[in-house]
Amino acid sequence: MGRYIAKRLLSLIPVLFGVSVIVFFLVRLIPGSALQMYLGTQVEATPLQMEELKRIFGEDRPVPLLYAQWLGRLFQGDFGYSLRTGRPVLPDILQRFPISLELTILALIIALAIGIPQGILASLGRNPAGDVINRMIGLLGLSLPQFWLAALMVLLFSGFKGWIPMGNYVGFFEHPLRNLQMMLLPSFAIGVGLAAVIMRYTRNSMLEVLQMDYIRTAKAKGLKYRVVILRHALKNAILPVITVAGFNTGYLLGGAIVIEEVFALPGMGRLALYAIYQRDYPVIQGIVLVIAALFVLVNLATDLVYAIVDPRIRLDDAGRSA
Numbered sequence: 001m002g003r004y005i006a007k008r009l010l011s012l013i014p015v016l017f018g019v020s021v022i023v024f025f026l027v028r029l030i031p032g033s034a035l036q037m038y039l040g041t042q043v044e045a046t047p048l049q050m051e052e053l054k055r056i057f058g059e060d061r062p063v064p065l066l067y068a069q070w071l072g073r074l075f076q077g078d079f080g081y082s083l084r085t086g087r088p089v090l091p092d093i094l095q096r097f098p099i100s101l102e103l104t105i106l107a108l109i110i111a112l113a114i115g116i117p118q119g120i121l122a123s124l125g126r127n128p129a130g131d132v133i134n135r136m137i138g139l140l141g142l143s144l145p146q147f148w149l150a151a152l153m154v155l156l157f158s159g160f161k162g163w164i165p166m167g168n169y170v171g172f173f174e175h176p177l178r179n180l181q182m183m184l185l186p187s188f189a190i191g192v193g194l195a196a197v198i199m200r201y202t203r204n205s206m207l208e209v210l211q212m213d214y215i216r217t218a219k220a221k222g223l224k225y226r227v228v229i230l231r232h233a234l235k236n237a238i239l240p241v242i243t244v245a246g247f248n249t250g251y252l253l254g255g256a257i258v259i260e261e262v263f264a265l266p267g268m269g270r271l272a273l274y275a276i277y278q279r280d281y282p283v284i285q286g287i288v289l290v291i292a293a294l295f296v297l298v299n300l301a302t303d304l305v306y307a308i309v310d311p312r313i314r315l316d317d318a319g320r321s322a
Helices: 002-010 011-030 033-041 047-057 062-076 091-123 126-144 147-159 176-208 211-221 224-262 270-276 281-309
Strands: none
Touching: 002 011, 002 091, 002 211, 002 281, 011 062, 011 281, 033 047, 062 281, 091 126, 091 176, 091 224, 091 270, 126 176, 147 176, 147 224, 211 224, 224 270, 224 281, 270 281
16 A cells, blocks of 8 residues: 555656646747736837846746756745746745635535435436436536636625625635635535536446345345445445546636636635736746646545445555555
């Protein structure tokens, strides 16, 4: 187990290297450079001033050389400095990271709380009409764009004082209840799509498990129907759901970018969006690297949880499932 975890953590290195190469060069393909965004259309500068500005913004050196210099600083834990504010990138990311993390965790909890019970009910088949309604709701949840649902919630709940942050964000440790009240709507906007996915996977997995011989044996023993479903069927049917939920957690974190802007949450996603607007390359690069690292770590945690839930699965020293 220890060697497996170590190998998965080492796999972060090539992943982050590949992500760093892609994001470093792709962001520079966005029309308009950081210097152009800084100057705007009304500012005129002398040739000497332009040379100095190009040096400050790094436009006087080839892009491969800039990447090599940035990569060298990364190995020292230096994510660089913002081109707009001049502040170190890493402290700004770490300051906003808890908000995005809380939003992602709450969205995952909402998705599991809605998706698993609905999937179980849909798999029992006692009410065909209810099954059809559940499947239609699941299809609707998959089809609704997150940003549209978030904007609709802002319109519907804007009259409820305190439900929409709008620049008045309160931290969890400062006021837990008010914080959860403010985070409920954006978390629901992100989690409803994953809830539909989890519902479908739970339903399909439960339908397969309910046909197994050991389920018929449990029923023949006279066990209560609730015990058969929750203790015997769900325990095995939940394994694919764990994989799906863990894999989509990274996408929840990425989806928070637009939602944080709609609800004016000062999280990492909103910082990334402003950095894209302003062509603040170091900030964009730092945030993408952090999200990529979290994505790999979440997948590792999913594998470990999978092995804990199913005792038949063991992660051996070779890093393979036995």
